[in-house]
Amino acid sequence: MIKVENLSKKFGEVSAVDDVSFDVAAGEVFAFLGPNGAGKTTTIKMLTTLLKPTSGSIEIDGLDPATHSNEVRKRFGIVFQDSSLDQDLTAEENMDLHGVLYHVPRKVRHERTEMLLRLFELWDRRKDFVKTFSGGMRRRLEIARGFLHTPKILFLDEPTLGLDPQSRNQLWTHVKNLNKTEGVTVFLTTHYMDEAERVADRIAVIDHGQIIAQGTPDELKKQTETDSLEAAFLALTGSSIRDESADSADQMRQMAKMWRK
Amino acid sequence: MNAIYILWLRELKRYTRSRAMIVASLGQPLLYLLVLGFGLGPVFQKAGNGDYIQFIAPGIIGMSVLFTSVFSGIGLLWDRQFGFLKETLVAPVPRVAVMVGKTLGGATVATIQGLLVLAICLIAGFRPVNWLMLPVALFFMILTAFVFAGLGVAIGSKLQDIQGMQLIMNFVVLPIYFLSGALFPLNGLPSVLSVLTKIDPLSYGIDALRYVLLGTSQFAPEISVAVLGVAALIFVGLGSYSFSKIQL
Ligand SMILES: Nc1ncnc2c1ncn2[C@@H]1O[C@H](COP(=O)(O)OP(=O)(O)O)[C@@H](O)[C@H]1O
Numbered sequence: 001m002i003k004v005e006n007l008s009k010k011f012g013e014v015s016a017v018d019d020v021s022f023d024v025a026a027g028e029v030f031a032f033l034g035p036n037g038a039g040k041t042t043t044i045k046m047l048t049t050l051l052k053p054t055s056g057s058i059e060i061d062g063l064d065p066a067t068h069s070n071e072v073r074k075r076f077g078i079v080f081q082d083s084s085l086d087q088d089l090t091a092e093e094n095m096d097l098h099g100v101l102y103h104v105p106r107k108v109r110h111e112r113t114e115m116l117l118r119l120f121e122l123w124d125r126r127k128d129f130v131k132t133f134s135g136g137m138r139r140r141l142e143i144a145r146g147f148l149h150t151p152k153i154l155f156l157d158e159p160t161l162g163l164d165p166q167s168r169n170q171l172w173t174h175v176k177n178l179n180k181t182e183g184v185t186v187f188l189t190t191h192y193m194d195e196a197e198r199v200a201d202r203i204a205v206i207d208h209g210q211i212i213a214q215g216t217p218d219e220l221k222k223q224t225e226t227d228s229l230e231a232a233f234l235a236l237t238g239s240s241i242r243d244e245s246a247d248s249a250d251q252m253r254q255m256a257k258m259w260r261k
Numbered sequence: 262m263n264a265i266y267i268l269w270l271r272e273l274k275r276y277t278r279s280r281a282m283i284v285a286s287l288g289q290p291l292l293y294l295l296v297l298g299f300g301l302g303p304v305f306q307k308a309g310n311g312d313y314i315q316f317i318a319p320g321i322i323g324m325s326v327l328f329t330s331v332f333s334g335i336g337l338l339w340d341r342q343f344g345f346l347k348e349t350l351v352a353p354v355p356r357v358a359v360m361v362g363k364t365l366g367g368a369t370v371a372t373i374q375g376l377l378v379l380a381i382c383l384i385a386g387f388r389p390v391n392w393l394m395l396p397v398a399l400f401f402m403i404l405t406a407f408v409f410a411g412l413g414v415a416i417g418s419k420l421q422d423i424q425g426m427q428l429i430m431n432f433v434v435l436p437i438y439f440l441s442g443a444l445f446p447l448n449g450l451p452s453v454l455s456v457l458t459k460i461d462p463l464s465y466g467i468d469a470l471r472y473v474l475l476g477t478s479q480f481a482p483e484i485s486v487a488v489l490g491v492a493a494l495i496f497v498g499l500g501s502y503s504f505s506k507i508q509l
């Protein structure tokens with residue numbers, strides 16, 4: 001379903017993704033496990049038509065995202081790592097807009113919106129503007145929205161970042177369910193070992209833009225001669241702490257707030 | 262089709278909900294109208310050009326249409342910074358539909374803004390020579406709004422930060438405004454200035470409004486329609502192109 005060969009992306013001198021190859025079979029749950037700045041988001045952006053690779057090839061359901069972007073977009077759904085909501089619309093309006101963009105028929109749209117907003121405990125706040133929501137609520141809305149339509153492939157970029165345990169649970173239950181009943185292929189990224197182990201059929205450990213190990217959780221443990229995935233992960237990536245440099249987008253958001261007053 | 266509609270509706274909702282912004286954006290034209298209208302009026306009259314309020318009202322309407330439509334396109338910068346742009350860029354609809362929805366929305370909002378400013382001008386004492394021509398004035402506002410909504414999207418697709426936005430404001434939007442003859446008559450200008458005013462699409466939008474509302478104009482109205490139509494096609498085309506090339 002996803003086939004990636006020798007994929008690289010350079011931002012100037014920085015190799016964000018460096019000669020990465022992997023395959024994800026239809027119906028599989030595949031996890032990209034790696035520390036901050038490893039290149040997970042950049043890979044997802046290239047898979048989802050948002051960014052053009054520097055070199056290498058990608059096939060999504062047999063199609064190249066760079067040349068058949070619109071066909072490719074019809075095949076996947078995605079939950080982004082950072083916000084992609086319209087803060088000046090209400091929760092319900094965000095859901096509705098998404099449903100229209102993804103061609104979900106009106107009736108189904110309304111039913112599923114209610115079901116999902118209830119599931120993620122946002123139904124009572126559906127008429128409120130997203131800008132009045134807490135970080136956790138926004139995250140929940142983002143995820144609820146991602147489940148509004150059922151794609152062939154679901155991309156989840158660090159979906160549990162900032163989620164409370166209950167919502168995490170809802171999320172993974174839902175993902176597993178979709179995977180089982182509808183055969184949705186799932187590509188997720190995370191830096192939590194336990195999550196990867198819990199949901200993924202196969203895991204690729206990525207660091208500094210390169211895949212350093214690939215296999216089922218058990219294979220990874222065997223390979224590193226460790227008894228937990230956490231130990232395996234540390235054995236593979238070392239224990240130095242990675243910092244995501246505070247990016248300019250954050251500063252912009254601050255400024256934008258001032259401007260809008 | 263539904264995608265275009267929902268994105269158009271989004272622009273409209275964002276506009277009507279920002280009451281404070283609407284008031285603020287009406288304050289500026291009002292200030293121009295009052296300060297320039299009453300301040301420069303006597304000088305203008307002495308120079309034998311007639312009533313200045315009558316003269317600048319179409320210019321101020323044009324200004325509002327320009328600012329509102331360009332800024333709706335530049336709003337892509339906010340969509341980019343707040344992340345919403347990603348949502349539309351991965352959606353299974355042609356990017357051109359997304360762009361058209363945005364442009365239609367921007368043009369609609371700019372036209373509404375133009376009508377509001379027209380109302381303000383009427384309150385301030387502006388009188389069109391022929392009230393029956395108001396629908397034609399509306400037509401020219403819409404055409405002008407499309408030109409600059411397209412330009413706004415073309416620019417907004419490229420913008421990465423606020424500094425860029427300030428550059429655009431100072432080196433694109435304000436020159437378009439000041440060179441358009443919004444504030445002064447286009448005849449008898451030094452030749453360099455005269456050429457610049459003639460390549461500024463807004464000149465034709467405002468001149469056409471003067472034709473419709475005052476019965477006097479620099480260019481033939483057919484010429485204005487043609488220039489505005491072509492400019493709209495070019496800028497909306499340019500906007501679609503640069504929008505389709507966005508990478509995040
Ligand atoms: N637009 C960009 N311009 C320059 N560098 C970038 C850009 N996006 C990501 N990077 C860099 O690429 C590397 C990988 O980032 P990313 O894919 O976001 O990592 P992850 O999602 O695994 O945390 C980081 O070093 C990051 O700073």
Ligand SMILES: [Mg+2]
Binds near residue numbers: 040041042081157158
């Ligand atoms: Mg990331």
